[in-house]
Amino acid sequence: MLDYFKKKLTELLDSLLNPFWLRLLAASWWMRLGAVGIAVGIIASITFWSMLQPWVELAMYLPRVEFGTAGRLHLHDMSRQRETVERLSVIVAADLHARDPKPSVWTAAENVWVLANFVGPTREFDLARYARAQAKQPCACWPELPDRPGDPASVFISGFVLAAMASQATKASAAEIGFLLQQQHAQGSWPMFEGVKTLEYASTYTTAWALIGLHAQHQLADTAEQALIDAAIDRGRAWLLRVREPGARWRAYPALAGSTVSGSISGMVLHALHLLGTTSLATLDDEWLQNLPPVPEASAVEHAYVVTQTPLGEIHDNSEQVILPWTLAATVDAYENGGLISRARALRWIDHAVSDPGVIAGDRQKDSWTRAELLYGLQFSLK
Numbered sequence: 001m002l003d004y005f006k007k008k009l010t011e012l013l014d015s016l017l018n019p020f021w022l023r024l025l026a027a028s029w030w031m032r033l034g035a036v037g038i039a040v041g042i043i044a045s046i047t048f049w050s051m052l053q054p055w056v057e058l059a060m061y062l063p064r065v066e067f068g069t070a071g072r073l074h075l076h077d078m079s080r081q082r083e084t085v086e087r088l089s090v091i092v093a094a095d096l097h098a099r100d101p102k103p104s105v106w107t108a109a110e111n112v113w114v115l116a117n118f119v120g121p122t123r124e125f126d127l128a129r130y131a132r133a134q135a136k137q138p139c140a141c142w143p144e145l146p147d148r149p150g151d152p153a154s155v156f157i158s159g160f161v162l163a164a165m166a167s168q169a170t171k172a173s174a175a176e177i178g179f180l181l182q183q184q185h186a187q188g189s190w191p192m193f194e195g196v197k198t199l200e201y202a203s204t205y206t207t208a209w210a211l212i213g214l215h216a217q218h219q220l221a222d223t224a225e226q227a228l229i230d231a232a233i234d235r236g237r238a239w240l241l242r243v244r245e246p247g248a249r250w251r252a253y254p255a256l257a258g259s260t261v262s263g264s265i266s267g268m269v270l271h272a273l274h275l276l277g278t279t280s281l282a283t284l285d286d287e288w289l290q291n292l293p294p295v296p297e298a299s300a301v302e303h304a305y306v307v308t309q310t311p312l313g314e315i316h317d318n319s320e321q322v323i324l325p326w327t328l329a330a331t332v333d334a335y336e337n338g339g340l341i342s343r344a345r346a347l348r349w350i351d352h353a354v355s356d357p358g359v360i361a362g363d364r365q366k367d368s369w370t371r372a373e374l375l376y377g378l379q380f381s382l383k
Contacts, residue, residue: 065343073335073347078382081354085382087363088375089119095368096125105131105142107369109160114372116167118379128170131161140175141194152193152310155183159209166216177217177225180210184232188239192319195311200255204240205265205321208272211236215276237276240269247291248284248334252304263293264302267326274333285334289342292331292349296323298358298374299365322370325377328353332381350381 092111095103103111112127134146141153142161158180162172184190189202190210214229221229243254249266253259270288273281299322306317328350335346353359362374 065340065347073332073350073381075347075351075354075381078354080360081378081382084360084362085118085375085379088371088378089115091363092368092372092375093119093122095371096122098368103368104144104146105134106144106154106157106160107372109157109164110369111372112164113160113167114376116164117376118383121168123168127161127164127168131165138175139179139194140173141179150312152195152312152315153179155180155190155192155194156203156206156209159206159211159213162213163209163216166213166220169220171220172217174225177214177221177229180214181228181232184210184236188235188237189243190236191308192306192317193308193310193315196308198309200257201253201306201308202239202255204243204250204252204254204262204269205319207236207240208265208269211240212272212275233276237273237279240273241279244269244284246287248288249291253306256306259306262302262304262321263296264321264323264326267323267328267330268321270330271326271333274330281334282337285337286339286342288330288334289338289346292345293327295349295353295356296327298324298356298362299370300324322373324353324359325373328377329380354378354381 093115096108096111108125108130109127112122112125115122131142132140135142136149136153139153141155142157143149143151144154144157145151158176162176162180165172179194180190183194185197185199185202187199187202188207189199189204190206191197191201192203192206193201211233214233218226218229218233240250244250245261248270249261249263250269251259252262252265270281270284273279273284301320301322304317304319304321308315308317331346331350335343338346359374359378362378363371365371365374
């Protein structure tokens with residue numbers, strides 16, 4: 001039965017195609033050659049469409065780059081993303097007043113800093129008062145887990161706190177600034193945990209946040225503190241530039257054997273360098289745009305499991321880094337320093353990133369800090 005239907009289908013196709021075939025055979029040599037070329041083109045397009053599609057899509061972005069406003073992202077309709085930003089802003093602000101559990105100092109500082117950058121200062125939440133009530137003394141610093149005050153302080157939290165205080169026009173105390181300055185290694189880096197002098201534990205993540213915090217406090221500091229902050233920032237920025245990997249990428253611990261390149265930390269570091277200003281980053285930006293990774297999912301994270309020897313004993317860096325927000329921020333930063341093709345590729349990358357269903361539903365993420373970072377990256381791309 002199946003053979004019968006195959007035979008009949010062949011006869012039907014022959015009856016349809018035969019008139020065209022006979023006309024083609026009767027046509028001139030050039031007409032026949034043209035028909036063959038068209039047929040080959042159609043077959044090749046169908047066969048290799050998966051390879052051609054990205055280039056066709058890229059070509060569609062070129063006019064938006066070439067004829068758009070210089071330095072501005074001309075994204076597709078972002079109405080759904082803006083709705084997500086509005087929902088995230090409400091939730092991140094509410095997270096500051098959670099009671100079970102209460103936000104950690106680190107989480108509260110990040111939420112305050114993120115909201116201040118786009119929504120405005122959170123006047124109803126006094127970050128300085130909240131953080132100082134939980135600080136270790138006499139260092140005026142903070143361990144990551146508030147229920148473990150005997151742990152070494154996490155140095156990066158001081159960067160968050162100083163940046164958040166500055167966003168509320170609060171000057172950090174001499175002890176709070178002094179702690180960060182004292183923890184800096186001579187070559188410019190900062191460790192993840194207080195008191196660690198071994199250079200193999202120099203942390204790019206901590207260094208980026210220490211620089212952001214000190215830079216934010218600079219305008220509030222007195223003259224003597226400003227000079228110390230300037231010197232620390234110069235050393236820290238120089239160290240970050242020295243230890244970068246090809247493609248404007250950074251490892252979490254550049255001097256530690258086995259430490260790998262982190263997409264999230266790389267984006268964070270490049271964004272921090274942009275926030276500091278003053279140094280030309282055109283070359284790094286172009287490298288970044290030429291080495292964009294596949295678009296990560298909104299919830300994708302990287303893990304760093306590093307055992308660190310501190311003066312207070314062994315402690316583990318078990319930190320998680322969300323990839324998308326900081327990769328997004330760095331790509332937006334780098335955009336205006338890219339060539340035409342690089343900017344078109346970046347624009348397509350950003351469009352795809354912010355249109356991911358996980359981004360649109362980002363307000364449903366379970367952790368306060370991941371919601372805050374997604375809000376930062378998403379709002380930074382839409383500004």
